[in-house]
Amino acid sequence: MPDRFHLGWFLDGYRVPAWNKPWSGTSSRDWLSGQFYVDMARDLERGCFDYFMLEDSNYVPSEFGGSMDAYLKYGQRAPKLDPTALASIIARDTRRIGVIATVATTEISPFRLARLMVTLDHISDGRIGWNIVTGSNDAAARNFGFDRQPEHDARYDLADEFIRAAKALWDSWDDDAVVMDTESGFYVDPSKVHRVDFSGAHFSTRGPLNTIPGPQKQPVLLQAGVSPRGMRFSAQHADSIIATGSDVAAMKAVRDGIRAYAVEAGRDPDEIKVMFITEPVLGETVEEATAKVSRIRDDAMRTYDHNLGGLSSVTMIDFAQFDPDQPLPAGLTTNGHQGQLNDMIASGKTLRELAAAPLANGMRFVGTPASVAADMEDVMREVGGDGFLFSSLTPTRRYVSEIVDGVVPELQKRGLVRTSYSEPTLRGNLRAF
Numbered sequence: 524m525p526d527r528f529h530l531g532w533f534l535d536g537y538r539v540p541a542w543n544k545p546w547s548g549t550s551s552r553d554w555l556s557g558q559f560y561v562d563m564a565r566d567l568e569r570g571c572f573d574y575f576m577l578e579d580s581n582y583v584p585s586e587f588g589g590s591m592d593a594y595l596k597y598g599q600r601a602p603k604l605d606p607t608a609l610a611s612i613i614a615r616d617t618r619r620i621g622v623i624a625t626v627a628t629t630e631i632s633p634f635r636l637a638r639l640m641v642t643l644d645h646i647s648d649g650r651i652g653w654n655i656v657t658g659s660n661d662a663a664a665r666n667f668g669f670d671r672q673p674e675h676d677a678r679y680d681l682a683d684e685f686i687r688a689a690k691a692l693w694d695s696w697d698d699d700a701v702v703m704d705t706e707s708g709f710y711v712d713p714s715k716v717h718r719v720d721f722s723g724a725h726f727s728t729r730g731p732l733n734t735i736p737g738p739q740k741q742p743v744l745l746q747a748g749v750s751p752r753g754m755r756f757s758a759q760h761a762d763s764i765i766a767t768g769s770d771v772a773a774m775k776a777v778r779d780g781i782r783a784y785a786v787e788a789g790r791d792p793d794e795i796k797v798m799f800i801t802e803p804v805l806g807e808t809v810e811e812a813t814a815k816v817s818r819i820r821d822d823a824m825r826t827y828d829h830n831l832g833g834l835s836s837v838t839m840i841d842f843a844q845f846d847p848d849q850p851l852p853a854g855l856t857t858n859g860h861q862g863q864l865n866d867m868i869a870s871g872k873t874l875r876e877l878a879a880a881p882l883a884n885g886m887r888f889v890g891t892p893a894s895v896a897a898d899m900e901d902v903m904r905e906v907g908g909d910g911f912l913f914s915s916l917t918p919t920r921r922y923v924s925e926i927v928d929g930v931v932p933e934l935q936k937r938g939l940v941r942t943s944y945s946e947p948t949l950r951g952n953l954r955a956f
């Protein structure tokens with residue numbers, strides 16, 4: 524492992540954070556304006572995080588128990604606002620942290636996406652990223668005029684073509700196309716701007732892009748698929764990958780797998796930062812943190828439908844039909860998140876256990892800031908790199924502070940994470956070590 528590793532935050536949607544719990548403060552009111560998340564981004568920037576990643580989806584699910592209830596009543600999948608608009612105000616109100624917005628390749632055209640990302644790259648001065656998702660739920664497809672999602676692997680083929688079109692557009696202006704020649708009055712040298720005439724099976728675009736390339740030329744690309752096809756796709760395109768794994772062996776297998784696919788695709792695997800989701804539980808003492816875990820589990824049990832509802836929506840399987848005290852039946856398949864379903868089955872856990880630990884597919888650290896930092900170091904050394912993505916389904920300002928002002932300084936003391944940003948762009952910071 525290099526001496527240091529990277530840090531990011533996975534935001535579970537531009538949606539209501541913790542609002543009825545101790546330490547929720549004003550969040551029930553100030554999330555809609557984005558202010559809660561702007562404040563959060565500034566906190567993460569104080570901790571020198573590489574990036575703040577904003578998840579998204581465009582539907583109200585109804586898989587769990589065949590109804591939208593579990594999703595609406597807890598504000599789980601709705602209400603939810605658009606992450607690209609939030610990325611814009613975060614970019615304006617921060618200076619160094621990267622901001623990554625999720626957009627599905629089945630819900631936008633390559634031209635519109637390419638232009639949107641370039642716009643955000645200019646606004647952020649080179650700190651923007653795109654989390655490439657392929658869509659997974661048929662309700663989302665129906666919101667965009669289709670009957671259902673394309674078949675799982677075909678979605679990745681479609682995304683491949685989408686990215687080739689977007690890259691052609693990002694390359695349609697030469698680096699020296701903007702001349703700003705006061706004498707001639709020419710802003711652009713037209714000979715340096717090129718049509719792309721891209722024509723594929725799913726997308727076509729004439730080009731060129733009608734805007735100047737951003738500081739990064741193309742946004743940082745993120746991906747989260749962990750099925751074999753998803754990993755192959757990531758290895759080909761991604762700068763960073765959102766990964767899960769509840770123990771060192773699982774984490775190492777994911778990272779090694781992606782690196783092997785990257786070599787196969789002719790890429791330097793060190794250019795791809797595999798970031799593991801984690802939600803540490805912190806206390807003043809280890810005993811206090813352990814007691815907190817029990818309280819979190821008890822809370823989760825009270826909202827069993829909330830937690831399993833999320834898993835139902837991404838797999839399109841109604842988990843309300845199964846016995847909560849039995850492991851998942853064998854032979855379940857999905858056209859949705861295959862990687863996540865396979866992990867759930869492989870865990871051998873009962874549905875109640877899966878519901879009790881909604882982020883159990885991420886590594887769980889429990890203790891004081893100092894002990895958690897020590898544990899994170901041990902795990903990262905065994906896995907080999909590249910970093911962690913903190914997350915919380917219902918963040919509070921206090922929890923963000925526990926990470927940024929508690930855990931991060933302990934990681935810094937150990938020399939494991941950066942204490943200042945060395946590069947101006949998000950891609951530069953990701954590749955700095």
Ligand SMILES: Cc1cc2nc3c(=O)[nH]c(=O)nc-3n(C[C@H](O)[C@H](O)[C@H](O)COP(=O)(O)O)c2cc1C
Pocket residue numbers: 577578579580625627654655656657658659746747748749750751752753754765766767800859860861862863
């Ligand atoms: C941790 C994690 C985060 C994800 N975030 C999003 C997201 O923000 N929006 C979305 O539509 N899909 C999201 N996905 C779905 C993936 O991008 C991908 O479409 C899905 O995992 C199916 O891929 P797979 O079958 O290759 O694992 C996420 C998946 C995982 C595992």
